[in-house]
Amino acid sequence: MKQATAPKVFAEQKFFKPFYFLLLFTMGLTGFGQMPIFKRYYIADIPGLGWLADFYATHYIHYIGAVVLFGFFVYAVVVYFGLMHKQFGLTWAAYVRIALLALISITGIFRVLKNLPDVVFSPLFTMVIDISHLAFMMFLMVFGILFMIKKIGWLDSK
């Protein structure tokens, strides 16, 4: 009987998870920081968290996070299809995450466009973008926690 060989472990499998978690946490934190809640609810009073009440600081970090995120997404997609897909498939939970991340990114792009000089959207469209960006992020958080409890990761050995 032929002995099953252990699937190859890629370096990305080790650093993707903590990197993705840290990035999403930063984006979530600075994203919520766009609403005037951290000062109101004393969170910015916690030593070391005063910057959460600085709207320009949170906005700047959120944008930097988006830059890193866009680079990271492309890197992850190319590395998955270039190296991993013969050995690993994506779980259904991964598809849910990818769909939500795509929706967050698209609505985020529209929000960035709105902030450019001379780009004008209607109030309704702006509101839809704002609320859906927030809603998709909250869905991602809820699903992320559920998947973590159920221990459903991104990859499945083929």
Next chain:
Amino acid sequence: MPKEISRRSFLKGSLVAACATCASQVPLPASAKTKSGQELATLIDIRKCVGCEACVEACREVNDFKYPVPEKPFPKMYPNRVKVADWSDEDGREVRDRLTPYNWLSIQWATVEVDGEETELSFPRRCMHCQNPPCADLCPWGAARKLENGITVIHSDICLGGKKCQVVCPWDIPQRQTGVGLYLDILPSLAGNGVMYKCDRCYNRIADGEMPACIEECPEDVQIIGPRDEIVAEAHRLAEEEGAYIYGETENGGTNTLYVSPVPFETLNQAISKGPGQPHFDKVEDQMAHADNLAKAMLIAPFAGLAAAVGRVYKASKKLDDKTGEAS
């Protein structure tokens, strides 16, 4: 400013094109459209102002229907660090020496030396209507927004009164009134605190082909309004021919309100009362410049990720080939 135009062309050409179809399906209100498609700017010639407050009264009269009508008693706020902002009583409504939700334009006074003579100058202060307004860009709810004709408005039926627009405004212009607006229908004790109010440069009158009230009623023709290019050119003419000083052309990346003064604005800034509802004349850096630059970086980031990934895949494939070669 060719550099500015080039930056905007780059960003707009690259980012907007991708989303043009979607955005074009979103109708703009008629008030947002100008015949020329250009932003309208105003020029306030401080040398002409006599401080009669005709502009203040005209503003109050024509915008009275937009003023808040709060419901009382106000909801109890939690936590209690959230303070009520109430200007709705008789005394509050009568305040004219600062900006309030019921007074969108006020006159500031400064005693300065002009040509060796002590002179009292007066000048109207209101929203600067920035070309890239942080209040509109950073409003988390879409209540504050810039119209195509360069006016920045706050929609009182959408605003939750979180005061973020005032915090990010370099001149702290928007003013809050508690007990009015959408927050009352959501979580009145826990989120929001009323509505923010400021000059909307009579956008409704402009849409009807009329002049903003403060300009129309001024007996001294202190203000003029027109396409920004022409207003900037006129300000430069006054600066060159009459030795006037300009404020607003480059402040916060450029505003649609330009002032010309007989004395430098540093001098004027030292001589005015500054504080809540009383804006300064400081130099102001472009508050949204970092966002514009990072928007460019967002375009580049996927290519950087692609390059890194292709390198990684190539390296891994080569390593595999080498191993296969050694094995055979």
